[in-house]
Amino acid sequence: MNLPPLVQAFVLHFGEMGSRWGINRTVGQIYALLYVSPAPLNADQIVEALGVSRSNVSMGLRELQGWNLAVPKHVPDDRRDHFTTPGDVWEILRVLAEERKKREVDPTLSVLRELLMQAPASEAERHAQARMAEMHGLIEQLTNWYEDVKKLETERLAQLLALGSRVARLVEATDKVVSLGRRKKKE
Amino acid sequence: MNLPPLVQAFVLHFGEMGSRWGINRTVGQIYALLYVSPAPLNADQIVEALGVSRSNVSMGLRELQGWNLAVPKHVPDDRRDHFTTPGDVWEILRVLAEERKKREVDPTLSVLRELLMQAPASEAERHAQARMAEMHGLIEQLTNWYEDVKKLETERLAQLLALGSRVARLVEATDKVVSLGRRKKKE
DNA sequence: CCGTGATTTCAGTAATTCCTGAAAATTCAG
DNA sequence: CTGAATTTTCAGGAATTACTGAAATCACGG
Numbered sequence: 001m002n003l004p005p006l007v008q009a010f011v012l013h014f015g016e017m018g019s020r021w022g023i024n025r026t027v028g029q030i031y032a033l034l035y036v037s038p039a040p041l042n043a044d045q046i047v048e049a050l051g052v053s054r055s056n057v058s059m060g061l062r063e064l065q066g067w068n069l070a071v072p073k074h075v076p077d078d079r080r081d082h083f084t085t086p087g088d089v090w091e092i093l094r095v096l097a098e099e100r101k102k103r104e105v106d107p108t109l110s111v112l113r114e115l116l117m118q119a120p121a122s123e124a125e126r127h128a129q130a131r132m133a134e135m136h137g138l139i140e141q142l143t144n145w146y147e148d149v150k151k152l153e154t155e156r157l158a159q160l161l162a163l164g165s166r167v168a169r170l171v172e173a174t175d176k177v178v179s180l181g182r183r184k185k186k187e
Numbered sequence: 188m189n190l191p192p193l194v195q196a197f198v199l200h201f202g203e204m205g206s207r208w209g210i211n212r213t214v215g216q217i218y219a220l221l222y223v224s225p226a227p228l229n230a231d232q233i234v235e236a237l238g239v240s241r242s243n244v245s246m247g248l249r250e251l252q253g254w255n256l257a258v259p260k261h262v263p264d265d266r267r268d269h270f271t272t273p274g275d276v277w278e279i280l281r282v283l284a285e286e287r288k289k290r291e292v293d294p295t296l297s298v299l300r301e302l303l304m305q306a307p308a309s310e311a312e313r314h315a316q317a318r319m320a321e322m323h324g325l326i327e328q329l330t331n332w333y334e335d336v337k338k339l340e341t342e343r344l345a346q347l348l349a350l351g352s353r354v355a356r357l358v359e360a361t362d363k364v365v366s367l368g369r370r371k372k373k374e
Numbered sequence: 375c376c377g378t379g380a381t382t383t384c385a386g387t388a389a390t391t392c393c394t395g396a397a398a399a400t401t402c403a404g
Numbered sequence: 405c406t407g408a409a410t411t412t413t414c415a416g417g418a419a420t421t422a423c424t425g426a427a428a429t430c431a432c433g434g
Contacts, residue, residue: 005310006302008201009223010319013298019390020225020291022207024422036315043381048284053424058382079432080380104207111200125193128223132197142350148351161328164335172316206420211392225426240394245412266402267410375434384430389422399412404405 001051005134008034020158026052027060029084031069068095071107090154097150105143112136188238198237210250213239216239217247218256218272240299254284269308277341284337292330299323 001008011032018028029050034041042050046057061083064070069092070083086092112132152160154173188195189253198219216237221228228236248270251257256279257270268291273279276308297368339347 004309004312004315006305006307010296010315013295017291018296020209022209026422036318038311038314055382055384055425059423062382089321093325093329104204108200108204111196115196117298118193120193122191123422124225125191127225128191128197129192131223134276138280141345142280145348158328161332164332176343178331213393242395242412242414243393246393249412377434378432380429380431383427385424385426387422387424390420392417392419394415394417396415397413399410401408401410403408 021168034085040084041081042080067099214247222272227320229269231268
């Protein structure tokens with residue numbers, strides 16, 4: 001690997017980090033490299049930059065494409081495929097959230113739904129199902145919220161983030177209004 | 188493994204899922220088992236339920252404790268350690284978010300900060316740093332928001348979730364008020 | 375079609391991670 | 405203390421995952 005020190009440090013860090021996620025070192029490094037690269041890179045350039053085998057890069061790129069984290073970019077007068085990452089970091093965030101949800105949350109949700117349909121055959125199963133229902137409920141709330149929020153344009157999303165803790169007060173205020181409307185059912 | 192079918196399906200699913208996260212199959216299974224168990228379990232009960240070695244359970248439990256996802260629970264008149272998961276699913280969510288942030292986000296944030304301090308030695312490095320700055324900015328915004336939100340009590344958090352897309356309107360409204368206050372700087 | 379360059383596949387190997395059983399350490403009652 | 409019960413450690417083997425080089429496939433200009 002022969003890269004400017006700053007870039008190299010970044011790439012190596014993503015390689016390490018990759019292991020803490022599901023992705024392997026090479027995939028992490030490829031992503032990092034594409035992310036900081038000023039122009040799209042072809043596979044051979046990646047090979048040279050990272051010092052891994054051509055086939056490894058091929059597989060890594062394929063995986064990144066599966067995650068929508070690397071997109072092929074056609075360069076005129078060049079037969080080779082070139083790749084970039086989605087340019088806008090917000091876009092990357094969206095892609096990541098979406099993919100992780102798809103891979104890590106949705107399958108669980110569907111298993112839970114299925115298990116909750118079955119009739120419990122014992123006290124142990126009744127209890128287990130109750131716990132599963134709790135988990136299912138929480139995950140569903142979270143994903144519903146996510147589905148809503150992901151529709152927001154980036155600008156609104158940024159505002160929402162910027163609001164931070166003030167959201168709390170906003171929610172409290174809303175709560176009060178609602179409570180009053182309901183004639184202070186609780187509290 | 189000899190468990191009620193419902194429980195077994197749940198446990199096996201978490202075992203599979205474990206691999207998609209960083210955790211291994213056994214750890215995922217132990218967690219799932221503790222989660223649906225009506226009472227705290229000791230290591231030998233887990234061994235019997237899952238059909239894995241005693242030492243494997245020991246290591247798994249240790250890892251779960253590191254994640255704060257298994258907590259020892261003393262059972263009177265029994266020398267053996269018993270374990271449960273944090274009971275409230277919201278609590279579990281908090282723990283998970285906190286731990287994942289600590290392991291997956293904070294290290295990256297600190298590397299980015301470090302790299303951004305260095306003076307770029309070339310045009311390539313200047314560009315790379317600009318990209319890193321973008322990423323750093325986004326992550327910082329997200330973690331700030333998270334730090335704020337995690338302070339909310341569970342009830343408020345639930346309200347916030349329930350609000351869902353309506354948050355968008357709330358934010359828009361806030362935006363307008365602010366804009367008016369600023370004499371419609373933009374738009 | 376053919377040939378050239380680019381990419382992908384895949385079988386084999388390297389590296390890593392997981393799991394086990396045996397041994398060591400710890401804990402605590404007597 | 406001693407010894408039984410329990411837990412932890414750890415070296416080595418099993419299983420999984422990552423990586424490579426060679427060969428196959430693909431894409432396209434001529």
